[in-house]
Amino acid sequence: MIYQKPIFRTMADTALNIEFGDETNIPLNFKILALDSAIAANPPSGLLETNPQVRTLGIVYNPLVTTRPNLISALSDLIESLGKIVKLPSRKVIIPALYDDPWSRECAAAFGVRDNMEYIAEFNHMTPAQVIEAHTACDYWVTGVGFVPGAFMSYAMDPRRRIGAPLYRTPRSWTPARLLNFGGTTSTIYPIRVPGGGQLFGRTPINIFEPEQRNAIFKDSPVFAKAGDRHRYVSISRDEYNDIRAEVEAGTYEYQVSEDLLDCAEYIAWLESLGEPAEKRDPGSSWLTE
């Protein structure tokens, strides 16, 4: 559900979360990204960091400089002033991917679980080829960046193309870097070798986290993804994978990124025309929100 008014959650003495709802919802994320931009343009005293995610904006602040009530008051004013969100800056990014790759298969085998691509296909009543087709058929909206360095969460912008699969019941102790994976309907990429529970279905040759910052795209930050990006995946062959990987390792790969704006109002109108509900409701639920 989407709350009538955002809820300010206390996170002990140095942080608070502004929670807009309890569900995954791209239009809800537009509000969070718009608020994040408004804060960046006009930061309240004592505010140190923001962490925009799909349904919540995280705030880190210095309680020796401001008080929680003063900060909440300044943030409430910014929320009030947001108005209708018309457009948001949104980069278009092409991500090449080798689907149904040997590393995903080997990793699943090493942990004694069945081939993840087969499982994803079965879970979505598809063939593996249809999974690849669905995953490359629409843009994925990046709702937030984080978890481990460079990781991100993204969701299919076309609800008719939305696929996914549940996380492993017991997470793996390692996963090779750069594997594409689903956790529910969240589509993401492991930036580095990490533990994890996502269902593995492909590998990208491009770095999405580069601590050495060799490639020009990493000049300002070792992290590639930005909240508000639109990712479009392109299926490549093993030979193309090897070629791109060699360029990435040489630091010469040219990332396919274009600056753009998303017309949020138009997107929301399109979702409505598809009959998508604006929020999810369960009338039988008795859970409180606070």
Next chain:
Amino acid sequence: MLEIIKGGLHTTVQDMGRQGGQCLGIPPSGAQDGFALRIANLLVGNPPGGPLIIRDDPGAAGLEITMAGLKVRAGSDLLVATTGADLGATVDGTPIPRWQAFMLRRGQQLAFGMAASGARAYLAIHGGIDVPPYLGSRATHVRGRFGGFKGRALLAGDILPIGRAGSASETLAGRRLRPELVPSYGREHQVRVVRGPEAHLFKAESETAFYATAWKLNPRSDRTGMRFIGPELGFRPGRPSYLNEEAGADPSNIVIDPGAPVGTIQVPSGVEPIVLGVDAPSVGGYARIGVVISTDMSIIGQIQPLQHAFFVQISHDDAVTALKRQEALISQSSLVS
């Protein structure tokens, strides 16, 4: 320079950590017991840096020595201090006092044994450990393989550069923390907590049990998360059905959400609450019953595996008061010659 003869169980270069990484997935890292590292730096005349997360500057880098086993040799005369856990430190076999600055002469060996009390000792050296800063800090983040010394824990044979010493460094030898301010690390710890963002989703009796239990630290704990063994906690009935798809079938699953930078207490499936440490992920997908106050992340860092901790609920205002009280102690007036 400082030569590593034995790296010990897990020793890393740490300062007070990085800022600005929450929106990138980059954790603050830094000392798990910031109080101990900052006092060690003050004793040897280094900038102590500001408090965890909200600091203006990360201070000088020292070593965080976990549980046991570091052995180092001085490449020149160094003013040093050890604070935090009691690892039975000796210089060429002679025990040395903790929370006190002293000269480690060129060629002398400083060795740490097993933890008698506490879990993490800190070693500060006048001039600081001069590894290159990464994203504004010298803190090591081992999982990300960046910061500190080559982005990893120290190994035998590593040579650590030390920043330039001031001329007056020898005159600081013998300074110590006022005895009444030296923390004592017992077998049972008290950790203060502010009620968490999803506390209302737990059954009332489970929330009561959370604060009434002596939780045992699981040995499978580290700077990413400290896991506590105790009773299973339950969730209220009436969960919205759409969360099965949105967040997962387990009642502890929530749609992913920012954590506080440190200290959130997640309870996956209601078992083994996890206190997220300084190397923790920037987002989470499990209900959080509470958040440890920033000051008490120091205590979290000193609990040994299998020791017990009680969580004590306090108000947000009392948490800020605790922070102010701690900051007043990070000062020359806390030291005596």
